[in-house]
Amino acid sequence: MRFSGHGAGTGEEEQEERNGQAQGGPASPGLRRACAFNLGAAYVESGKPKKGLEFLLQSQPSEGESGEDLEDLYFNIGAAHEGLRDFPKALECFGKATGHAARAARCFLDAAQTYMSAASPEAAAVALSRASGSMLQSRCFGPAEIAGVLAQCRSLCESIPDPALRGNAAPQPLLSALALCGAEPDRRREAALLQNLGAAHNALRSFGTALGWHRRAAALHSALGNRRAQGQCFGNLAYACSQLGNHEAAAENYLHALQAFRDSGDVQGQWQVCEGLGSACFHLGHPQKAIGHYKEALTLLSHCQDTPRSARERVVHKLTDAIQHQLCLRGRLSRRGGWAPTPQDSDHLRFCSTLPHTSKTGSEV
Template sequence: MASDASPPGKEEVKVRKRRSRREVQRKAADIEGSTSAGHKALQEGRPEDALSCFKDAVKAAAQLQDSRVLRACSFNLGAAYVEAGRPQKGLDFLRQAQPGPKADRIPDLQFNLALAHNALGQSKEASTFFLQAAQLYRSQGDGRSEGDACMEMSRCYSRTQDWSLAVQGFLRAAESYRVVAMLDSAAAALKEAGSHMIQSDQFSQDDVTGVLSECLSLTDSVTDPRTLGELYLSVGVSYCRLRCFQEAVQCFQLALGPAAQQPPLLAKVMHNLGAALNSVGQFTPAVGYHRLAAGLYGSLGCRGDQARCFSNLAFACGQLGDEEEATESFVVALQGFRDTEDHLAQVQVCESLAECYLRQRKQQKAVQLYKQALSALSHCEDSGGVQDRLVERLTAALQQSLTVSPQRPRPRRPRPLRSLPHSSPVGQHARKSDITQSPGTAANQQSDEQRGQGPGSDKQAVAEHCGSAGGGATETPEYMTMTPGLHSSFQSDQLQHSELWSDRENPHTDSDPSLAQEAEATPTSPGDIKEATPLVSRWRSRFCSLM
């Protein structure tokens, strides 16, 4: 008779082994199911549900006592934490995913570590991991992933204003996308490269225009209308920053069709097109685009952008000799800038409006406007040179109001200060080039100046290039918008000016080239133009499958 302590028989051992195998298979099925559910939750935009699923997978993997499966589950959970906006927690699990030297040979792990550091604001560390991921992807022949890593790496360089490194990364991304025939993504990368080249002092204008031309050569491969419209808009803004306004006009006109069904994008395109037409002296067609853009911005609740359009409209009307509409438009623009507390714009509009009143011999109103300009200027930084000019013009206007005689046909205008570096809100001055026919206008269309419609035939074109080091070559764009300058001169030859401004929240710090200023109150604001590519899934982290 066998004792209770006797070893189990062969049959009992076989039963235990079968039970153990079934238990392993059950846990493996649970892990696979949780992982699959986590992926689905991410695809459907439910990050918290995804986290719950991946946590279940990690718990089951720990019980399974399979280190390979546990590392894979930790990898997914870490990536999900990054996607859910908890990058530090994500880093902890990602570091558990592959301890030891082999971690340096897993490209997706390096990519996710880079995303986590990037989310923590550690751009330098993030760029290092993205570069390592790109090199590993290249060694595996994965051109798409290499391009994605290079794009993200360049955005990191952009945030630290390493423009040249950012350009190199975008160009490498374009090359990688070309290899795998992702020409739409390659076009987006070239667009970014061109925008950032403008920020660097290591590239000539020919270098930049060469890249922009190459980008435009790929537009036939872009099938999504919104993406195509954003691409033309971004390239047009880059041309504006190079003062190649005719090329900019063509790009903006090409953007009109693709943007037609996207009101925020369409408003931005017409805004820029009107300003570019101002810059080449074609004021009559510019007026129409200013009005259309202002109306669209109004319907979208973008008060600041609408005010810029009215200031553009005022300038164009002034050049066409319509003083009444110019004055009314400046008044509307000024109220918009007050509503949005844009003090510098208030200064500029007040000065321009004061000039309108002086031409109408309304000295007292001009005096009030100069005083308002000085008041708004007190809220601005580095206002010394501008303040001196405003004080001199205020003094001159006060003297005019006391000495003007009814017999005088016109009041004596205040004498402007001599040009001083950085003393004006408007930037550099340059002679305007000959006006040529722009696409979409009548064959016999001439510039308004050539027809003598403007108040002067020998005007200067003035442009201020606001660095897209912020909207700066990315973040941002990056995207930039052009509005005619708001500062005026009292010289008989009025200045035509166009101000280039960025519409990104962090221009060229996250290369989302939007090309107009962020709108105040719309879910999809004109400043929300996103780079069309790389075309990635709804989550940016990399995940792996199991079993």
């Protein structure tokens, strides 16, 4: 807690205050503000934030008056609001108190816990996002702590159904963390962050922007020999291409992803990519190839445990659609007024990477 010895008065004001006190006169406004400031700070420090806030608000300078201790005042008011669990106001005050990033980070983390307890993942993810930025600014937190907050933020983002809200919390802290990687080189962490940035932009439906992140992440994972993660990046890149209408590029990247997942033995990744590859072939006017990929996806799905039933139902629906379209092309259905193919997407497809954990012996995935 920050205390003030004399408030915001000038040297002449302080002398006048002392003269007034010696003569038994009333204290000047500057002295009253200083007393209110210190009383408020003392109450907050002693665990009485409500009483402390009352005095701190009285210590604010009047309009038109200057104040040299405003930074400390904002910090203490923020601490009072934090004690009252009014996190939005606390964070607003901490934002005005430059140089207190560590305290702001802890406040954001407390806010995230409160929002999670209140079953509000959107607000919790945003609070964690802001916390990671403050942690980076303060330089009081180690890479492992920041990586843990980023991973928690990413996990929460994945649980948010609204794509706009999901993406809103993700990119900025990841961009900040890339700066950390530049200061403390860690290629594996950088690759994971690049991959997550791409996935975040996919969630935001900023597919054009996402392409560059996907390519950079795939190249870095390749240099590091992480074949499975490289496959995930190719899968993300393929999905972005499909959403931009470039189905040829989507099919090509899905094939790269499929081979990478085969090389790494990732059956879960294989069936997801087969589904995406089927959709790409369908859009390119190759229903027979789409049928083959959907069938392969279903075969692979049978070997995966804990996969949602809805995933299998979705692939079955797409397979049926492709078969009907194939029959239509062969003239077995009426050319007019009959069945028409429905758009096929792989909206579920988004591969994120777990950030490496830093330990005394090095980094581990």
